[in-house]
Amino acid sequence: MASKSIRKQQPGSRYPRSLWVFVWLLCFAVSLSQVEAQDKETAGQPYLILISLDGFRWDYIDRHPTPAIHELIARGVKADALIPVFPTLTFPNHYTIATGLYPSRHGIIANQFRSKDSGEWYSHKQKSTAQDGSWYRGEPIWVAAEKAGIRTASFYFVGTEAEIQGVRPTDWRSYDKSVDGMKRVRQALKWLKSSPEKRPHLITLYFEDVDDYAHWYGPDSEENAEAIARVDTYIQALLAGIDKLPFANQVNIVLVSDHGQASYDPDAPVLVLDELLDLSGTTFVDGGPYVFIYLDKPDVQRAEAIRDDINSVWNCGTAYLPEDTPPGWKLAGNPDFADVLVIADPGCGVLSSIKNSKKLTPGDHGWAPETPEMRGIFIAAGPKLPRGVEIEAVQSVDLYPLLMNLLDLEPDPDVDSQADELLKLLE
Numbered sequence: 001m002a003s004k005s006i007r008k009q010q011p012g013s014r015y016p017r018s019l020w021v022f023v024w025l026l027c028f029a030v031s032l033s034q035v036e037a038q039d040k041e042t043a044g045q046p047y048l049i050l051i052s053l054d055g056f057r058w059d060y061i062d063r064h065p066t067p068a069i070h071e072l073i074a075r076g077v078k079a080d081a082l083i084p085v086f087p088t089l090t091f092p093n094h095y096t097i098a099t100g101l102y103p104s105r106h107g108i109i110a111n112q113f114r115s116k117d118s119g120e121w122y123s124h125k126q127k128s129t130a131q132d133g134s135w136y137r138g139e140p141i142w143v144a145a146e147k148a149g150i151r152t153a154s155f156y157f158v159g160t161e162a163e164i165q166g167v168r169p170t171d172w173r174s175y176d177k178s179v180d181g182m183k184r185v186r187q188a189l190k191w192l193k194s195s196p197e198k199r200p201h202l203i204t205l206y207f208e209d210v211d212d213y214a215h216w217y218g219p220d221s222e223e224n225a226e227a228i229a230r231v232d233t234y235i236q237a238l239l240a241g242i243d244k245l246p247f248a249n250q251v252n253i254v255l256v257s258d259h260g261q262a263s264y265d266p267d268a269p270v271l272v273l274d275e276l277l278d279l280s281g282t283t284f285v286d287g288g289p290y291v292f293i294y295l296d297k298p299d300v301q302r303a304e305a306i307r308d309d310i311n312s313v314w315n316c317g318t319a320y321l322p323e324d325t326p327p328g329w330k331l332a333g334n335p336d337f338a339d340v341l342v343i344a345d346p347g348c349g350v351l352s353s354i355k356n357s358k359k360l361t362p363g364d365h366g367w368a369p370e371t372p373e374m375r376g377i378f379i380a381a382g383p384k385l386p387r388g389v390e391i392e393a394v395q396s397v398d399l400y401p402l403l404m405n406l407l408d409l410e411p412d413p414d415v416d417s418q419a420d421e422l423l424k425l426l427e
Helices: 017-042 067-075 090-099 141-147 181-193 209-217 222-243 300-313 354-359 400-406 420-424
Strands: 047-053 077-079 112-114 121-123 152-155 202-207 251-256 270-272 282-286 290-295 317-320 340-344 349-351 378-381 389-391
Touching: 047 222, 047 400, 067 222, 067 251, 067 378, 090 141, 090 400, 112 282, 141 152, 141 202, 141 400, 152 181, 181 202, 181 222, 202 222, 209 222, 222 251, 251 400, 290 300, 290 349, 300 317, 300 340, 340 349, 349 354, 400 420
Parallel strands: 047 202, 047 251, 077 389, 152 202, 270 349
Antiparallel strands: 077 378, 112 121, 251 378, 282 290, 290 340, 317 340
16 A cells, blocks of 8 residues: 655644744734834934033043044034033033023022922932922923924933923933943943834933042043043944944934033132121022022021122122122022022132031032133034034023924924024034
């Protein structure tokens, strides 16, 4: 009897293997077509990498070797300097860059301040307030992007930890300065290499190295020079990674700093307020270049007396009521500013008490925004921007419309930005 060939089926299967292969290939083709469709959908959508180098003064670029930053300059636009808003502190200036609003309008008027309405204190060092969206007004660029359906990610930037208008970046990190800068860069590149449906088109990065080392050792120190070189290697690694991406020609990079740094004049006397005034019934925020005085109870006459007593003896700074401050500082309209603002002249210092003398660090910021050493940097490169162009100094409050345009988003018209000159670059 002739033998018959018998085909064995897979255990538990009623169908031949060829059918299963066909089904698998069909599923794979459908999945591939979906990915291709998503790629086409985002093919023309630009990317924006917003990088902040805290405390990076405008002239560091020319005083220290920074090959990666100079490479970015050659690819795009460099401003002579970035002029900060008052006060020249980290949180107010970062949030101004993100919103196009002066601190009086966006609400983050200092690193630490008291709400006149609630009596509660905001502190940049407290997660409970830094991550509380009720303190933050305006619409930062990541919130606008998320509302428009653009995925965003942040490895630190002021405000990204808070739920603002009910929105956070899709991917964000709670600030931890122990995280190495290169790890932050690797994560940014990992985000950019992710699948189209998970890939952010706006990424923020923040590096505090230069600010820290300038505070600890001084802006002219060898340690600060090493910090400047270190952040340049972060930029170098980021540029190298972006250049390998298939959509590298869609990526815009904007490099900023919130403020500069300066040193105290060793020959200038330091004003110690409790040696001059009765400070009972007051609360202070000591900065070194400034002291913000809050009266425990509202008392206009006492605030005026404190101002006048200081100004009658001090020739290295000025005490102001909020309404006395220079118009360019834009304090009007926000009641949360301190009752008396004591601002030292560049190089001079002021303390509420000599016991707070540790506030006088080798390098510092917080002097008036028109002080040259308080200026930061603005550099931008990308497909919409010209190459190798230098422009005059720009205001940090004016960056917002440009950032929004680089993402193809319509800027909110109700901001403080005067961006005509910057937007001309896009033409």
